[in-house]
Amino acid sequence: MQFWFTIHNSAFMKVFFNKPHYPIGSFLAVYKSAAGGTIAGNGKYTKRCQQFFEEKYGFRKALLTTSCTDALEMAAILAGIQNGDEVIMPSFTFVSTANAFLVKGAKVIFSDTLQAVPDIDPDQIESLITSRTKAIAVVHYSGIACDMDKIMAIAARHNLFVIEDAAHAIDSYYKDKPLGSIGHFGAFSFHETKNIFCGEGGMIAVNDEQSLGRSEIIWEKGTNRAAFFRGEVDKYGWVDVGSSFLPSDALAAFLYIQLKNLPKIQQKRIAIWNRYYDELRPLEDNGFLHLPVIPSYATVSGNLFYFLTRSNAERDKMLKHLNSYGIQAVFHYLPLHSSPYFTGKHDGRPLPNTDNFANCIVRLPFFYGLKKSEISFIVEKVGEFFKL
Ligand SMILES: *Cc1c(COP(=O)(O)O)cnc(C)c1O
Numbered sequence: 001m002q003f004w005f006t007i008h009n010s011a012f013m014k015v016f017f018n019k020p021h022y023p024i025g026s027f028l029a030v031y032k033s034a035a036g037g038t039i040a041g042n043g044k045y046t047k048r049c050q051q052f053f054e055e056k057y058g059f060r061k062a063l064l065t066t067s068c069t070d071a072l073e074m075a076a077i078l079a080g081i082q083n084g085d086e087v088i089m090p091s092f093t094f095v096s097t098a099n100a101f102l103v104k105g106a107k108v109i110f111s112d113t114l115q116a117v118p119d120i121d122p123d124q125i126e127s128l129i130t131s132r133t134k135a136i137a138v139v140h141y142s143g144i145a146c147d148m149d150k151i152m153a154i155a156a157r158h159n160l161f162v163i164e165d166a167a168h169a170i171d172s173y174y175k176d177k178p179l180g181s182i183g184h185f186g187a188f189s190f191h192e193t194k195n196i197f198c199g200e201g202g203m204i205a206v207n208d209e210q211s212l213g214r215s216e217i218i219w220e221k222g223t224n225r226a227a228f229f230r231g232e233v234d235k236y237g238w239v240d241v242g243s244s245f246l247p248s249d250a251l252a253a254f255l256y257i258q259l260k261n262l263p264k265i266q267q268k269r270i271a272i273w274n275r276y277y278d279e280l281r282p283l284e285d286n287g288f289l290h291l292p293v294i295p296s297y298a299t300v301s302g303n304l305f306y307f308l309t310r311s312n313a314e315r316d317k318m319l320k321h322l323n324s325y326g327i328q329a330v331f332h333y334l335p336l337h338s339s340p341y342f343t344g345k346h347d348g349r350p351l352p353n354t355d356n357f358a359n360c361i362v363r364l365p366f367f368y369g370l371k372k373s374e375i376s377f378i379v380e381k382v383g384e385f386f387k388l
Pocket of ligand 1: 069094096167
């Protein structure tokens with residue numbers, strides 16, 4: 001589950017938070033993959049998808065996974081994360097960013113976000129580095145790029161791995177560089193709430209030269225099966241640790257149709273983002289709410305739209321107000337540093353910017369098929385709230 005929210009009465013909902021878009025040919029492609037005789041992993045469509053990503057975004061190697069969570073776990077293995085290693089990451093993120101490293105025995109050190117952008121504050125990272133620090137995991141929240149030049153420079157100075165959680169950030173850029181191509185590893189999600197999806201799915205972008213060969217082995221359960229099928233070795237066997245990270249080719253077939261529609265999907269989603277922004281602008285100008293801030297080095301990915309209320313109490317009332325009109329507005333994330341699981345493990349540092357985002361964020365319905373009239377209805381109801 002991606003979000004923590006209350007659906008008061010789903011039969012009554014007029015505008016759902018998300019509605020998956022199935023481009024024509026999606027299910028035919030799944031059928032074709034099955035008719036081709038095999039739907040296990042690393043088949044024809046998997047290769048086509050991976051090649052698409054490598055060519056379009058310049059990832060050194062792209063490997064489809066069953067989720068972004070899996071891609072992050074693969075990154076943790078490739079970065080050699082072990083018991084007691086420390087990994088610095090934002091608290092304002094989905095649980096998977098942390099879990100992927102925790103299951104390898106790492107200690108997670110939470111950083112605050114910037115004040116105006118819900119991305120990790122690079123200036124805080126250096127003070128959190130110790131002799132045990134092994135990696136920095138950054139999250140490009142809603143596809144807004146983190147300040148990667150600063151982060152990569154810190155990592156280089158301290159010899160750390162950088163993992164980009166790019167779950168929201170397909171086709172988004174930092175100074176013209178595709179997100180997910182800058183760190184040693186990039187992790188993407190194809191969960192149905194993301195820009196392109198196959199139900200549950202993901203991908204790791206391996207940019208670290210030294211990890212290219214090993215990534216394929218870990219991906220295929222610690223075997224050199226992929227090299228065997230390319231005819232590079234004459235028998236295949238167990239050569240390293242690994243797990244079953246690769247998805248069925250039937251899912252890759254479904255995803256491939258999304259990739260063919262990527263420009264259209266992106267154009268539409270970014271137009272929805274811009275329409276929300278433009279229509280809500282007068283409310284920001286009047287001091288009622290804060291709209292997202294996009295730094296000059298970043299782009300909009302059209303994954304989600306949020307605004308911030310002036311207080312936590314106002315946010316909760318706003319959600320009730322919107323929900324009462326059948327608008328499924330939601331909030332997230334509950335900060336990880338103060339979650340039930342982590343409270344006792346956090347070192348007690350206050351993370352005020354994280355708390356502020358978590359307290360004041362409102363996420364509006366966002367999906368490919370969202371109509372202009374629905375956006376106008378939602379914006380009207382947001383505006384109405386301030387006149388009550
Ligand atoms: C969606 C999401 C994930 C997890 O993606 P799955 O594919 O569901 O594993 C991880 N990190 C962030 C920031 C996400 O939004």
